[in-house]
Amino acid sequence: MRTYTNNEKRYQAACEVIPGGVNSSLRRCWPYPVFVRSKGAVITDADNNEYIDYHAAFGPNVLGYNDDAVDAAVSQAIEDIGLIGVGTTEQEIQLAQKICQHVPCAEKVLFSNSGSEATYAAIRLARAVTSRKKIIKFQGAYHGWHDYLAMNVISAPEKLGERDPLSAGSLPEAIEQTLICSFNDLDDVEDTVRAHKGEVAGIILEPILHNIGCVLPQPGFLEALREITRREGIVLIFDEVITGFRHGLGGYQKICGVTPDLTTLGKSMANGYPISALCGKRELMDRFRTHPDGDVFFAGTFNGHPVGCAAALATIEVLERESTYPHLFGLGERMRKELSEIISRLGLKATVAGFGSVFLTYFLEGPVRNYSDLLRNDAALFVKYRKDLIQRGIFKLPMNLKRNHLTLSHTEEQVSRTLEASEDVLQRLVKQPVAAGARESQS
Ligand SMILES: Cc1ncc(COP(=O)(O)O)c(C=O)c1O
Structure with a gap:
């Protein structure tokens, strides 16, 4: 008992x-x-x-x-280096190389500490490169706690079809810029894009809708999203915070053969230690102000922390077996x-x-x-x-x-x-x- x-x-x-x-x-x-x-x-x-x-x-x-190997790598990192916070560390370089090697859309990578930070940066970047404001997300998906996306996850039936923010205190102006579509419903996506022609900066999705269990994309759905976003100049963002590394080293994009413009990663990447990543096409990623020509601010005292990087490198080593x-x-x-x-x-x-x-x-x-x-x-x-x-x-x-x-x-x-x-x-x-x-x- x-x-x-x-x-x-x-x-x-x-x-x-x-x-x-x-x-x-x-x-x-x-x-x-x-x-x-x-x-x-x-x-x-x-x-x-x-x-x-x-x-x-x-x-x-x-x-x-x-995991013994991951914990040993973390202990070693703690012995070797704390947080320096200027320039870069060897661990950050090696981890970024690994992600570029494995994840199809990754030509450049930036590290932060949580999935929410990564999706926030992805949305900010999508808005900057398109000079548009609106974002499409899908009912049932969760992409983090910030006002841009924290809405319409497990909604009450009467809330379907309207904005359903997760939190009091969310900025209504931010909530209004997010449009909600139904997963696997291409007509809904086409209608929404048409109704907001030239206004949609990005479409963000979990390629498998895992925040409501496991809802798989129907054949052709992800391919069609790729086509629509290309046609309309919209940034396609795969939020692979769950699917990345858990389902494969290259994320679900490697499995399904659809390459987004940007990808967010977190969770399984470091087997329980805090780290997240935003990766994508070079011309997009170089818009971040970490680059001398960039204008999209990206910062964080703990970004690329040696503990998270060491844990991720050790985790990926096991996943590569x-x-x-x-x-x-x-x-x-x-x-x-x-x-x-x-x-x-x-x-x-x-x-x-x-x-x-x-x-x-x-x-x-x-x-x-x-x-x-x-x-x-x-x-x-x-x-x-x-x-x-x-x-x-x-x-x-x-x-x-x-x-x-x-x-x-x-x-x-x-x-x-x-x-x-x-x-x-x-x-x-x-x-x-x-x-x-x-x-x-x-x-
Ligand atoms: C798909 C997805 N994206 C982003 C996040 C946010 O990640 P974090 O909780 O690390 O901020 C989560 C968290 O559950 C998630 O499931």
Whole structure:
């Protein structure tokens, strides 16, 4: 029997000094976990409860927590160099070279520390090079916390079709410049571009819509976006903060064969250490004021920090091994296949989705092409399933539509245990349907 006494005490202590007890809006989670250790695929809370983890901190840990090689590289970097903050470091050069080697659109690279900083810089650059103001994003996508893009992620049904900012205090003038389209809906994109002819600076998208689980682009969608943006002089930005490095060294653009003008990277790039990148075509990137002829301001005290660079270089070294992606994708395929088998055995109305190391079960009948399709998901069942799994030591974020991640450190045995627990929990839930009242509880 798991107890949570220390978790609760420490959570109360956290709430005294941290608003809501957590440092990021989506980290608040039942039943008040306070984590004290992580290694490989296992995380441990303040009551020494262990969990096989599939949250992976929203995605960064692609090799597993506390990877020895990455941690050793970080220790070495700390010994060799702190933060110098003038000129550049050897680590920054080497990492930029690696990204240019692997990512198709990358001719030049700039580093920052979070995905939000990278997408902010991408939007600023797109506006500068086009002398236009408007940006198109897709319903369900998340690109960071800034006013330019923090809107229309998991919107209430009545908010669809209008601006739905994530935050009070957002600047209305910034929100107004962002246009929302439906993913996989080319007519919507064409109509929007036509209605704002000559005004759209950039289209930004997650090439796989992972912030609402896993919604894949339909054949031809990304190619058509490339064509439209070329035709209309719009900057095409792939936000590969999740897909980059997790699905392949060259990001999803290498897999799908569509090369954007700019790409943002983060998360898996450094297996849990903070670093992000914006890369793209030389003529665009040289507009940044880091270049002597540039006029687009780009700055940050901690940009290109040796710790993040060393962690990224060590992570990429592991990802470059021939066996890495086949192993990650193999685990993902097994998980999806066997979860689908469980669902058909139990006769559940559910759809297993995923790509590579990402997987999740939606409680709806497919197909899933965009956010509107996901309004049919049984959110109460989705969350209850995950809460019950947590009680059995399997950690999947108990929040509607959130994806799960496998890492290189997950073993076949851990996958087997997860599948057994999943079948058991689902079987019980089939027998005892989730109460209608629980439908309101989505986190
Ligand atoms: C696709 C995508 N872009 C950008 C971001 C923002 O990254 P960060 O949280 O590092 O600012 C996220 C974060 O989840 C993301 O999923």
